[in-house]
Amino acid sequence: MPSCPLKIAIFGNECQLHNERAIARVVQCLAQHKAEVYVDEPFLDYLRQSGNLPTYPLTPFTGNHFDAQLALSLGGDGTFLKAAGRIGQKQIPIVGINMGRLGFLADVPASKAEDALNDIFNGEYRIEEHVVMKVEAGNEPFGGNPFAVNDIAILKRDDASMITIGVRVDGERLITYQADGLIVATQAGSTAYNLSNGGPIVAPNTNALCLTAVAPHSLNVRPIVLPDNVELQLSVESRSHNYLVAIDGRSTKLVQGVDIHISKAPYVVKQVRRNNQTYFTTLRNKMMWGADSRNADMPNSHSEEG
Structure with missing residues (x-):
């Protein structure tokens, strides 16, 4: 990522009753990297009402009236898809931070969000394109x-x-x-x-x-x-x-x-993936693909966290 302040647009689900602290940690991490942070206005209003936001400039935006170099989706796969629809042809890469249930597209666990963001600011990531x-x-x-x-x-x-x-x-x-x-x-x-x-x-x-x-x-x-x-x-x-x-x-x-x-x-949708996160790991861990109790004691049968 460039050395100048990174412009980041945040999208989120306004029903995050148990995720306010995790979201606050995400904002705090962005503040530590001196990012310029823009937040979808309804989501920003929700966060301000929660009272858990750190003191840091957050600029609201509405509709498609935003410009950024990176987008964060805070929610589940539905939130990711909505963010992708809003971004459209802007070609802004999206990081999906899972604060929902399954989280297949939103593949970064909330507990790993700060690690993932630090990797991104250090240039340790790859871009995956979706048709x-x-x-x-x-x-x-x-x-x-x-x-x-x-x-x-x-x-x-x-x-x-x-x-x-x-x-x-x-x-x-x-x-x-x-x-x-x-x-x-x-x-x-x-x-x-x-x-x-x-x-x-x-x-x-x-x-x-x-x-x-x-x-x-x-x-x-x-x-x-x-x-x-x-x-x-x-x-x-x-x-x-x-x-x-x-x-x-x-x-x-x-x-x-x-x-x-x-x-x-x-156009395509660009998704940011961590270098240590693979599709097949996500498939096994999130979808339980190939799960078989007979293989529980076999090498490489345990789940890995992305």
Whole structure:
């Protein structure tokens, strides 16, 4: 990192009843490094009400009106995704400090936040890039943010009946799903909603998308992995004549008859990783991947903390 004061933007969840002291330690660490700190205004108001903030200049910002060289996400994976959406094409690297529950994207434990920040200020880190998807559907603005880091889900709404989803890949027919929905997940999102529905885990730098049906009404439908540079066209039919599109959990109701187009966005999300933090370590520790009591006494079977 540069020797001049580092500009840092902080995003957070305003429901952190047991994390005020951990957040105060983060701010204190930034103060020790003489960083210029900017905080999302609703989160800053929440922190000031908690009364645990150290005395240090904190500048509020709203919307996308901020500039920084580094962003901190204080919360869980949902907070990280919201921060990524706010940052958008600014290409500001994000550090995910986990103050939520699972914390797969937010992979720095709150107890290790100061160590991680010290490493970053000393230049001991690496940048991992996440592919972003863009969704288009007629003139629907999707709340001004049609981009997804994790997944885009097409889901039934207002009816117990299934929906029909026809899929074309680069113009060629792939399949017509009869299901409760369809998940289009990036590599980063492969361990989220995709995994919960039986989709595959995709390792970093694989450049792939996963298509995974939600409760398909067929024994012959299985998830499929596609290159992440394809263009998808989805045609949806529903008995209720409408359905939901969830972009990283942000839901919008659409009316059938308008095709959905999904493609690779023109930018990536940059995430700061500690040099000693690996994907497979996180996969084992956070997701309990491969856990087997029969291996408890075998070498290298114990969990490692990132």
